Amino acid sequence: TALGTPLDADGRVLARSLCDEIERMTAAGTSGLLLLGSMGMQPAVAPDECAAAAKIAACQNAGRTPLFVGVMDNSIRGVCARIDALRGLPVDGVVLTPPYYYGVAPEALRNFYHSVADFSPFPVFLYDLPVATKIKLTYPMVAQLQKHPNIRGIKTADLPMILELQTDAAVKKDFTAFYSGLDTVHVGVQNGVCRYLDGMFSCAPRTAQAMEGWFARGKPQEGLAELRGILSLRDTMA
DSSP: OOOOBBBBTTTTTTTHHHHHHHHHHHTTOOOOOEEEEETTGGGOHHHHHHHHHHHHHHHHHHHHHOOEOOOSSSSSSHHHHHTTTTTOOOOOOEOHHHSSOOOOOOOHHHHHHHHHHHHHHOOOOEEOOOOHHHHOOOHHHHHHHTSTTTTEEEEESSSHHHHHHEEEEETTTTTTEEOOOOOHHHHHHTTTOOOOOGGGGGHHHHHHHHHHHHHTTTOOOHHHHHHHHHHHHHHHHO
């Protein structure tokens, strides 16, 4: 699940609230945590508070489940500074959209990801979020990027890309794809997708747990009924 980032009126991380959120998701059986993604509003959180949130989350999680941290920025230097702030923490990967301010040509985008992957002591996961970045990670681009030994996965709502990554023999075995198309999670599950990630799960942990339980038991329609509850909550919030 992607976590929200609880802040006070001055933009400081509320440690107890973040810890409570992690405990709720852990109790619901989440298989991993993403801190400071789009649900976590990472671009709106001050860099020092991003580092504080990562330290709080890493301490509370205590290695119980994989922890990924968003390090989005508009320059290689900016991303590397965010990664530097995580050194020494038990973080299992960093998650990174394309730069979201300027348009980036394919060769520059490859250089961006390769440079970060060369620098990072943590595995790098691509984050395909064209609604925010206005840049779509295409399958040919991802197929090239995954050849880098430290680029280890992708989060995307592109279901055809997910399915192709799962069947392409040229994709390395340790490259993990997470499906983030909340509205069609049930369709992904029916097509063999077993890893999906969304921030709404942090808003409805018990419903997400029930949904996953139905999917795991091979009952997609029952799982869809739980998913519709989560979608209704999202639409109400929106």
